[in-house]
Structures are given as C-alpha cells and as structure tokens.
Amino acid sequence: MSVSPVIKQDIELAYDQAKWAANMQHVLARYASLSDATRMVIGNAKHISYGAEEQEGLLLYRSDKRHAPVVIFVHGGGWRSGSAKDFIFPAEMLLGAGVHFIAIDFFTISEAKGNLRTMVDQVRRAIAWIFSNSDQFGGDRSRLYVVGHSSGAHLAGMALSTRWVDFRLPSNLIRGGFLVSGIYDIGPLRHTSRVSDIHIDDRVERDLSPIHQLSNLAPPLLVAVGTAESPEFRRQAHSYVEAGAKADKKLRMIVGEGYNHFEILETLGNPYGVLGRNLLALLRQEGA
Numbered sequence: 001m002s003v004s005p006v007i008k009q010d011i012e013l014a015y016d017q018a019k020w021a022a023n024m025q026h027v028l029a030r031y032a033s034l035s036d037a038t039r040m041v042i043g044n045a046k047h048i049s050y051g052a053e054e055q056e057g058l059l060l061y062r063s064d065k066r067h068a069p070v071v072i073f074v075h076g077g078g079w080r081s082g083s084a085k086d087f088i089f090p091a092e093m094l095l096g097a098g099v100h101f102i103a104i105d106f107f108t109i110s111e112a113k114g115n116l117r118t119m120v121d122q123v124r125r126a127i128a129w130i131f132s133n134s135d136q137f138g139g140d141r142s143r144l145y146v147v148g149h150s151s152g153a154h155l156a157g158m159a160l161s162t163r164w165v166d167f168r169l170p171s172n173l174i175r176g177g178f179l180v181s182g183i184y185d186i187g188p189l190r191h192t193s194r195v196s197d198i199h200i201d202d203r204v205e206r207d208l209s210p211i212h213q214l215s216n217l218a219p220p221l222l223v224a225v226g227t228a229e230s231p232e233f234r235r236q237a238h239s240y241v242e243a244g245a246k247a248d249k250k251l252r253m254i255v256g257e258g259y260n261h262f263e264i265l266e267t268l269g270n271p272y273g274v275l276g277r278n279l280l281a282l283l284r285q286e287g288a
Helices: 005-014 024-042 091-096 116-137 151-160 187-191 202-207 231-246 263-269 274-285
Strands: 046-049 057-061 068-074 100-104 139-149 176-180 221-226 251-256
Touching: 005 187, 005 231, 024 091, 024 263, 057 091, 057 116, 068 116, 068 151, 068 274, 091 100, 091 263, 100 116, 116 139, 116 151, 116 202, 139 151, 139 263, 139 274, 151 176, 176 263, 176 274, 221 231, 221 263, 221 274, 231 251, 251 263, 251 274, 263 274
Parallel strands: 068 100, 068 139, 139 176, 176 221, 221 251
Antiparallel strands: 046 057, 057 100
C-alpha cells in the first residue's frame, strides 16, 4: 500500500521519541546514574553467558531468598542501542522483595544485520537458559516474569507469545509479563526511516508483531503507557490490549499519568511508582 509523503511525515514524527520527550537524553543519563547508584548499594551483578556470542549475556542479581521468583528485564533502545548494565536500577527494590533480577543483553539491529528474528531468538534463548538453569542460582523456574520497555517490550512481547512446546519446553514457561511503552504492531514502521535499519516485509510483519501472535500468549500481562507519549505509542498499547481482550487473553492496561516514554521506566524501581507498584502487585497476585 502506498502512503502519501504527508502521511509518511506524520508517521515518522509519531515514532520519533525525541520529538515527544525533550528531556530524552537527560532521562537516559539518569538510567545509567541510577544503575551506578544501585551497584554502590548492592554490588556488581554476576555476568553469565547464555550463548556463544559476546553480546549474549545476562546480568544476575541474586536474592537472599532461595527458590525465589525471577524478574527478567529486556531493555529498549530502538533495537539500535542499549546495554543491560544501564538498566539494573530495579534490582534493589526486587531483591528487597525476595525476587531475583536478571537483565538481558543481545545484538543491536545492526549486529543482527537488520534481522529482528535474530534478536527475538536471542531473547527466547536467554529466557530458556534461565528456566533450565534456575536451580543454579536459587530461582524458582515456575515463577519467571518478563518485563520489557520500548523496543524491549516488543522483544519481550514476542517471547511471551512463544510456542515453547516447539522448543521442548513447558507451554507455561513464563508466569507473567509487564510490557511498557512498546511497539506491538511493527507494520507502521514500514513507512518510517527505521526500515533503513530493520528488514520488514509482509511475513516479518505478521510473524514478529506481538499483536498478530496473541493466539500463543499464555500468561497474564500488564501493558503500560504514559499519557505524555506520542499518540501512536498510546494507540499501539490500547490496540494490543483490546485485541487481547477479543482473544480472551488476560491483559490489563496501566496508564502513567503525566509520564513520557522515558520517564515512566524510572518508576520501575520505585515500590510507590506506577510501574514498581504494579510489578510488585503482579508478583503477589501470581503467588510470588
């Protein structure tokens, strides 16, 4: 389908976070400084490889509690950037709640040569490794929770909609999920400059859009978005939740009043913040 230059310009603007969050660089810097502060309090994470590539690593913070639930975090960065080390600030809150915290590293889209399937596969393999090796660090493999932000919410959404039986793993491998400010339909990106980085055709759009993979979604899921995000990101979140409801899936909408795309994630490490409070409630609700 052809798209007029005017509409293309509108779509480009709708997916350009810098246009909707003037403080983007300041907040990204705060992620890193918050993570540095977290390391000062609880120490350095244990680095574990889940694959052969240098980028295929996990940062693990172990709770003192044995047989504890595990929160797995998938960072954002537009599929183009980001590092797990800058997103460990939720660890202190979760350790205090008796929960293990793991942040995943994976390829950028350039390292994946434009192939989103490679990145989705890495996140799936990381989660499968955590499930298979949870006994080594005192994790309860029946209580794995996946959290993702921005492009990481897309990758996490794909992991949540995985047919794990195809990998000879339990279909209920993941207990619950929390997706924040994500893209759940990658189709509109075909009309933006992101296609210079990401290869998207009809099959990729269908296979790698979480909204088109809801039939495989098993666990309950929270979907959050800020009111100060672009209208398109808000639409993506609401459309995904509405599609989930029509498919009889357990999706619940969380709205962060007054937060933009980057500010909302900072609340994940705060037990009184919109994300932190709801994540802890999800863990309690599911028996964590």
